[in-house]
Amino acid sequence: MTVEVRIDQGALSRLLRRRGGRAYKKMEQRTERVADFAEAEAPGSMGDYISWKVVEGPKGLQGVIVCDHPAVLFVLNGTRPHLIRPRRKKFLRFEVEGHVVYTKLVRHPGTRPNDFMGRALRLGR
Template structure:
């Protein structure tokens, strides 16, 4: 007994590029899952700003994209050096410290923050 299989490259390529076809649905599923992992790894409320989409990629393919559009995402991903914080429009900075005490000051010496690459960790969890 013999079996002959004929693959028509054009038909196969159309199936793979088909809008909402099996390849795109699988990519959407994986991208959504990775975005969930990124949101879980994000500090504080930054996970609320994580979004995902599937878009045309290079050479006619598709790619899943996970983004975070929180205003401070770059500072979290790259970290910050020690720096001074001064009021811009007011005379004083106002914030609460431990114990609920309110403090007013004209200058804060911020110690800086370590980089927190939550996007990379979320992607690694999604592999």
Template sequence: MRCESIQAGSRGGRVERKLRERTARVARIAEAEAPGSMGRYISWDIVEGPSGLEGVIICDHPAVRYALDGTRPHLIRPRRRNGVLRFMVDGQVVYSAYARHPGSRPNNFLARALRLGR
């Protein structure tokens, strides 16, 4: 998932330095705002875009789309056929053939980081 910050002039100058600072700041905010371990999957770079330099923030976590868009209630089943799920409930280990996930609300932490970093 990519979140682009701002565009700037040519490489090596004061404008690129400012763009790097701002993009790094937004990436740090995104790391803090990201749910769970997603913050460890955030990286950033300065790339040449169609209208100049762009600061790009990338989250490579496999579930980032689910965090950004949210999910509807759904069943969770084991990966293996005839397998079971194992999890903790009130300190007790529980085994089950499936679990009912209540769904999750959208959490657009990348857009929030972009707003907070400006």
């Protein structure tokens, strides 16, 4: 008596990676966990702009986390010292220590990089 077992690697791979499959669910859990860390680490309201999804990539399943806040690159990379001038009005208006200030020019000192997405990835391991 002989027994022959043949495994169709492609079918097995598709079975594991399909929506609802074990690998897909595990990838969803890990991606959601990292996205939660990113929301917690993001400054201000930037965490409200974070979304995530699981996609089929060239080497299998991939978790994708996206922050589509308009200033996310300035936060991640930091900024150099720069000048801020009014665009539409004649003056800039803001508050300093409870006093309203009007000015035509602000010398912004710049900001340090804040790689909250990288920190979230490290925390989610």
